[in-house]
Amino acid sequence: MTIQEEQDAIVEEFSYFDSWDDKYQFIIDLGKGLPMIDPQYKVDENLIRGCQSRVWLHASVEDGKLWFTADSDALITKGLVSMVVRVLTGHTPKEIVDADIFFIDAIGLRSHLSPTRSNGLLSMLKQIKAYALAYTLKNQTS
Amino acid sequence: MSHTLNIYEPLSIEAIRAEFPILQTTVYGYPLVYLDNAASTQKPSVVLEALDEYYKTINANVHRGVHHLSQLATDAFEEARRKVAAFINAAHDYEIIFTRGTTNGINTISSTFGRAFLKPGDEVLISAMEHHSNIVPWQMACEYYGAKLKVIPMTDRGELELDEYSRLLNSGRVKIVAVTYVSNSLGTVNPVRDMIRQAHAAGIPVLVDAAQAVQHILIDVQDLDADFLVFSSHKIYGPTGIGVLYGKEAWLNKLPPHEGGGEMIKTVSFGKTTYNDLPFKFEAGTPDMSGAIGLKAALDYVDSIGIDRIQLAEEALLTYALDALSTVPGIRFVGEAEHRAGAISFLLGKHHPFDVGELLDKQGIAVRTGHHCCQPVMDRLDIPGTVRASFSVYNTPSDVDRLVAALVKSGRMLG
Numbered sequence: 082m083t084i085q086e087e088q089d090a091i092v093e094e095f096s097y098f099d100s101w102d103d104k105y106q107f108i109i110d111l112g113k114g115l116p117m118i119d120p121q122y123k124v125d126e127n128l129i130r131g132c133q134s135r136v137w138l139h140a141s142v143e144d145g146k147l148w149f150t151a152d153s154d155a156l157i158t159k160g161l162v163s164m165v166v167r168v169l170t171g172h173t174p175k176e177i178v179d180a181d182i183f184f185i186d187a188i189g190l191r192s193h194l195s196p197t198r199s200n201g202l203l204s205m206l207k208q209i210k211a212y213a214l215a216y217t218l219k220n221q222t223s
Numbered sequence: 224m225s226h227t228l229n230i231y232e233p234l235s236i237e238a239i240r241a242e243f244p245i246l247q248t249t250v251y252g253y254p255l256v257y258l259d260n261a262a263s264t265q266k267p268s269v270v271l272e273a274l275d276e277y278y279k280t281i282n283a284n285v286h287r288g289v290h291h292l293s294q295l296a297t298d299a300f301e302e303a304r305r306k307v308a309a310f311i312n313a314a315h316d317y318e319i320i321f322t323r324g325t326t327n328g329i330n331t332i333s334s335t336f337g338r339a340f341l342k343p344g345d346e347v348l349i350s351a352m353e354h355h356s357n358i359v360p361w362q363m364a365c366e367y368y369g370a371k372l373k374v375i376p377m378t379d380r381g382e383l384e385l386d387e388y389s390r391l392l393n394s395g396r397v398k399i400v401a402v403t404y405v406s407n408s409l410g411t412v413n414p415v416r417d418m419i420r421q422a423h424a425a426g427i428p429v430l431v432d433a434a435q436a437v438q439h440i441l442i443d444v445q446d447l448d449a450d451f452l453v454f455s456s457h458k459i460y461g462p463t464g465i466g467v468l469y470g471k472e473a474w475l476n477k478l479p480p481h482e483g484g485g486e487m488i489k490t491v492s493f494g495k496t497t498y499n500d501l502p503f504k505f506e507a508g509t510p511d512m513s514g515a516i517g518l519k520a521a522l523d524y525v526d527s528i529g530i531d532r533i534q535l536a537e538e539a540l541l542t543y544a545l546d547a548l549s550t551v552p553g554i555r556f557v558g559e560a561e562h563r564a565g566a567i568s569f570l571l572g573k574h575h576p577f578d579v580g581e582l583l584d585k586q587g588i589a590v591r592t593g594h595h596c597c598q599p600v601m602d603r604l605d606i607p608g609t610v611r612a613s614f615s616v617y618n619t620p621s622d623v624d625r626l627v628a629a630l631v632k633s634g635r636m637l638g
């Protein structure tokens with residue numbers, strides 16, 4: 082699936098929920114899912130510090146594609162982070178750099194992308210794009 | 224100061240609430256429950272009208288123009304200064320300096336006091352429960368002048384260790400003490416009057432950060448014998464962007480000006496500038512006239528109710544809230560000082576404060592989550608942050624009931 086299609090799928094999944102509590106319960110349950118990051122990568126060097134919660138992000142490259150794993154100490158952030166990873170992992174750096182991330186807005190969680198909320202999600206997206214950009218530049222120069 | 228009201232006459236909170244337009248709003252379809260007052264209070268109509276009136280009728284720069292409007296604006300601005308002086312019982316109006324807020328007031332003192340008095344090896348004493356605004360400016364001054372920042376420790380209950388304070392105070396090297404009256408993250412009320420008395424016995428001046436006190440407790444700077452005291456207008460129902468630095472005349476006269484330009488000069492030549500008298504020496508540039516006038520309206524409003532009555536009503540509400548919150552499954556209070564005001568900090572089970580705050584928000588309840596700009600407090604207690612409900616005169620038991628119900632639901636959702 083492309084980044085666009087993956088986001089469309091998430092938006093559709095959320096369209097089944099009528100109330101805010103159902104949406105949040107879904108995100109919380111996502112957050113409670115399996116560990117999302119190998120403990121060896123849950124270290125300070127991979128930490129993205131938000132004002133409210135912390136996000137760990139690890140990136141690796143395989144077959145010219147970027148693969149991400151992540152975690153957060155807050156459940157709601159963790160649920161959102163898992164969706165961001167689902168959307169962006171396994172794509173080429175160029176696809177990631179060019180990606181327009183709209184699903185968080187579309188499922189009614191726009192505030193999570195606002196700098197004032199600063200819960201780490203925006204910082205995480207910036208970090209993912211920064212990784213992708215760095216790999217793109219590295220490939221251009223090598 | 225207004226002491227004529229019968230403090231035992233109960234407040235009509237519903238009548239008070241009607242004065243605050245924003246309290247009539249809804250959030251996500253729920254009537255707003257605003258419990259983030261330690262961050263900023265809402266504004267009554269009289270304050271909003273004072274701001275509107277200022278811009279519609281007397282807006283002009285102060286202290287400069289000979290024209291009619293400038294005179295009116297100057298009169299209103301200086302009237303605001305007199306109001307502040309009376310409100311905190313300063314001995315002189317010119318001991319009131321208008322600042323941009325608490326942080327700006329502390330920075331003004333840390334940098335000017337530092338320049339005048341701090342030398343390598345000197346010590347500045349603060350407490351373990353300061354917010355960043357009463358840590359970082361002193362850290363900067365200490366770094367610059369080679370002084371040391373010393374910290375009064377606190378107990379697990381969130382009270383200062385006063386024996387340790389006495390010991391630290393008597394090192395012979397402490398040049399100034401800067402301490403908060405009420406902790407923004409724990410709600411602890413510190414015994415600043417006694418702390419000041421002790422510091423003075425050792426010949427040390429004290430700055431009191433009253434940012435979280437002035438809206439809850441009667442402040443009398445002469446009774447406290449504070450050398451400096453700071454607060455922000457927006458936490459006491461006034462507009463944002465303006466605050467107050469009180470300083471004893473003798474101390475303010477010993478300090479150099481903070482910023483240059485505007486009202487702080489007497490004469491300027493390229494060779495030499497002479498500085499203006501108090502309070503203008505510390506008010507460089509065009510001051511926040513509308514802010515000062517809005518602050519006056521806010522203090523008039525507080526006086527119209529009576530700070531004593533506000534304090535009683537808030538204490539009753541805090542007691543109610545502590546009882547009601549203790550019924551929430553898994554709740555753990557953070558900071559259990561005997562004397563407290565304004566705020567209750569807590570954690571819900573093992574849940575991250577952010578998750579709890581997020582779910583409360585979705586139920587129309589505004590609280591603060593995180594470290595409340597008090598990272599050292601959170602490090603001391605080994606927690607990532609807290610959920611903080613902070614109260615104001617317009618909060619009601621039904622706000623507390625809504626909070627309790629919403630917390631129970633949040634706890635259930637988070638599992």
